[in-house]
Amino acid sequence: MEAPNGLIVYHYPFSPYARRVIWYLQLRGLSYAECMQPHIMPRPDLSALGISYRRIPVMAMGRDVYCDTRLMLRKLEERFPQGALGATGGEQRAIQRLLDRWITDGGVFMRAASSMPPSLPILQDPKFLNDRRDFVGRAWSKEAIEQGRPESIVAMRDAFDLLESTLLADGREWILKTEAPSLGDIEAIWPFDWLVDMDGALPGEVISEKQFPKVFGWIQRFRGRLRRAQAQAQGSGSKAVKVDGEAAAKVICGASFAESGGKIDAAEPLGLALGTEVEVWPIDSGSSHHDKGRLVSLTWDEVVLATRADKWEAEIHVHFPRWGFRVARASASASAKM
Ligand SMILES: N[C@@H](CCC(=O)N[C@@H](CS)C(=O)NCC(=O)O)C(=O)O
Structure with missing residues (x-):
């Protein structure tokens, strides 16, 4: 199976944050797959991908996984520029x-x-x-x-x-x-x-x-x-495709990376080098869930790490925004203050 537009959204229906992404996709008429999640922990479908982040939604685009709706919306705008919904002026x-x-x-x-x-x-x-x-x-x-x-x-x-x-x-x-x-x-x-x-x-x-x-x-x-947008999607047969966790993981692990990574600015204040083992976590909620992995990219507005989905022997790139998130060297993070 393939995910429509390479997109899989992990969410549950009454998550108001998830609606931001689902509405965006619906208003744009972009088809996607969805992997429904329980509204409380644990969420084994996500931990199987080596992801500790506990907030919903999470969105995969190929073998890249995005956390936080602010980053997801930005990426969708960039990836599908024709008919983008963002202001230009x-x-x-x-x-x-x-x-x-x-x-x-x-x-x-x-x-x-x-x-x-x-x-x-x-x-x-x-x-x-x-x-x-x-x-x-x-x-x-x-x-x-x-x-x-x-x-x-x-x-x-x-x-x-x-x-x-x-x-x-x-x-x-x-x-x-x-x-x-x-x-x-x-x-x-x-x-x-x-x-x-x-x-x-x-x-x-x-x-x-x-x-x-x-x-x-x-x-x-x-x-x-x-x-209206939902009815149109229904009519054209392009409504969301439901996938279970196993199928979603297989699709993600078998896909190519949507982005190349490897970016860091010489003036980056954290002084981390690409390849370092780091931890990333949100500082406002769900902060006890830290993702650990090799630093793949660190730009002014995004941090990317590599995690492993052991069962599928695949590396996955997990992306977070910088705003509202903390990045630290893995060994030093235990003493980092919230
Ligand atoms: N800043 C995050 C916030 C996401 C968030 O707080 N989502 C809620 C659901 S609406 C959540 O994860 N609640 C706890 C949970 O479901 O485990 C985003 O934009 O994605």
């Missing part, structure tokens, strides 16, 4: 990048996650709560969510207001005044869409269509476009 590009930073690093997603109603069925499952405690590295209980929720609702109201009173204030259809949804819309919409869809998350007297008609209208338009 200076200010539009700036807004697109700032939206990406605002939503993830500016805390909008964290506030959205802590606006979940404690009555949500998944929050009744002790296995899920324990798993997420390991993920965020602190207490994650129904009580803690209940206690923090009022503050998060206020923060989310502020985020809705920011969009309503600035970017969407002039009545534009899409966030960057484009004809159709662009990468800027994907960068901004996902935590808002996620909460609007979640029963009991948003108190109607604080955040609803009444107070924020433009944001709610934008979400509805975006969903309409997605439905």
Whole structure:
């Protein structure tokens, strides 16, 4: 079997981060394969590839594997430039990048996650709560969510207001005044869409269509476009191909590398040489999962290491962005401070 466009996305359906990538692929009409994962650890399909990174989604392109949706979207734009969704103009590009930073690093997603109603069925499952405690590295209980929720609702109201009173204030259809949804819309919409869809998350007297008609209208338009793209994919027989972990690993290990690697800047401040054994891990969440391997490439915005999928006797290149990640010599990382 071959993966359509050489792409396999590892994800689970209710992951809001995964939706960023899935929506991107759907809006572009790019076919792909998907390997569905459990929503809690362990994920043997990924560890079989020599990957410790625990966040979802993960995307393979040939024998290269990409971690973090910010890197995935960048790579998809580069790999499939015809019909790319990213802004090309200076200010539009700036807004697109700032939206990406605002939503993830500016805390909008964290506030959205802590606006979940404690009555949500998944929050009744002790296995899920324990798993997420390991993920965020602190207490994650129904009580803690209940206690923090009022503050998060206020923060989310502020985020809705920011969009309503600035970017969407002039009545534009899409966030960057484009004809159709662009990468800027994907960068901004996902935590808002996620909460609007979640029963009991948003108190109607604080955040609803009444107070924020433009944001709610934008979400509805975006969903309409997605439905259209999904129906088109269905009609043309190019919907996602489901693969199991074994089949996905075989495809990846038998593919050629999508990128050549071997890049490092002479002025790189970490002073690491290509070929050194290094560790890489995210510094915001899932930080106890370190990937180890030989340094294959280190540029200003990306680090690549080689890991092994022992069962298939294959080397795989795993890519991470530099932003939000730490890279250290393997032996020194045990003492590196978070
Ligand atoms: N910055 C990462 C964040 C990914 C992330 O936090 N994903 C969530 C799912 S929406 C996750 O991995 N949760 C823990 C898990 O599923 O193990 C990205 O852009 O990919």
